[in-house]
Amino acid sequence: MELMRDITDAPKEGRSTDPARNLVVAAEVQLSIAHVFIAELNHKAPEKFKFRRDKVFWVDLCLTPRRPNSSARFVDHWSPARTIEMGSLIAIPPRMRTELNSAGGRHASLICQMQASAVEKWLPEDFTWTERRLEASLNIASDTIRPLMLRFNHELRNPGPGSLELCESLASILAIELARYFAAASSTDEKGGLASWRMRLIDDRIADRSQPFPSVGELAKLCRLSSRQLGRAFKASRGSSISDFLTQTRIEAAKRKLYSDTCIADISSILGFSSQSSFTAAFRRSTGTTPDQFRKRIRAGSPSR
Template sequence: VICEIPAAAINCWLDDGGIDWTDRRLAAGLDITHPHMRACLLRLADEVRHPGSGSAILAELIARQLAIEVARYCQAIGEGPVSGGLSSWRLRRIEERLHMLGPPPTLGELAALCNLSPRQLTRGFRASRGCSIGDHIAQTRIDMAKRHLATPQSIKEIAFALGFASPSSFAYAFRRATGSTPRQFRQRRLSPPFSG
């Protein structure tokens, strides 16, 4: 799904009436991994693939939420030189660890992996990705769960493979993040889209 948002849809949410699109802001817009925006895009894609009652209105509301999230993201990008962010090798190590099966890593484990203190890691990650490392870990686990739900694995197997204490704790976390249970999500993925 390609989602184009007109500048006016973003600017209307900003106090100063618009964004000065500096090179730094344009560069930051090329790879937005903020969990709120990612969740909006995934929800929008799901709605487009599997429309239901009120789909057009719901898609418009999700797009408006996305515009607000983009406005907040762009407003938060400072104008000074990029500093305090993590190097690409550290970000790569974090991603590799997050995509391993089993319980999610602790902040201490990730900090040791990057040879940083937890405080340095926390600040550097936010400067690099625009979100907290905790939000990113949670979103990565949900994304992994969605991929596993497209396989024949049982929900119980998926829950334990992703390091959840029980299938019910997995279902709770998944529903809180996506608005549907793992079973509902799987059923929507498997049901063919309605064509009338």
């Protein structure tokens, strides 16, 4: 696998050559069905730009906290007033004109440009990009997709014997899991998904930073459903369990708080973990590192490693 210092040589589809963004590739690997690389970017200021890739799914795992107000909208499907805040893991579908809003600043992402055909061959014949599937693409809380991306990050950072072959296998599995994820996100309420008004209630409550982080029980009560009904309907709508979604949302909130001087025990309590040890275990499962190690890397200037 090849290490690169700058992205400006031999650009591939989806690789910006705009020096104003200071985009640097830390490591990359070219596979038979995917191009995977670690991108380190520094947006000088907030900006808005158009994005479209015709031949690939653009899978982006933000290795540093996604900046607040980083959002996206699908230009041909949503009005200019409608945007969705992006989660740490997104997968922009091929042929979708997307408007991306960056809050500016430095961040690092693991990017997998997956050949569209490698994913689409696993989708149902009647598959269409519904409203819910588009929403689900901008915040993927999957206990199968995220670990695959994290393993890519590990192999690119620490290549060893068989790394190329392992990455080829990871890419094949990722293509299948992406197809399963999007197929599982149902298109209508009749298929058992959450009504749009209930999904908006959940999103708004989670985004409310003035209150403690909600539990599944609180969200179920808000939606006037049992916890079991909410769990089934949420998975039908978003393609992931609500517990996975809440855990990952809490981890992203924790990353942002680790930039502050708030002690780790307080962060654990604020985000509703039962104990600091359970917070540490959940954080390690999601990021591959502990909260303390993550904070030390932030202060050392290398949070993405």
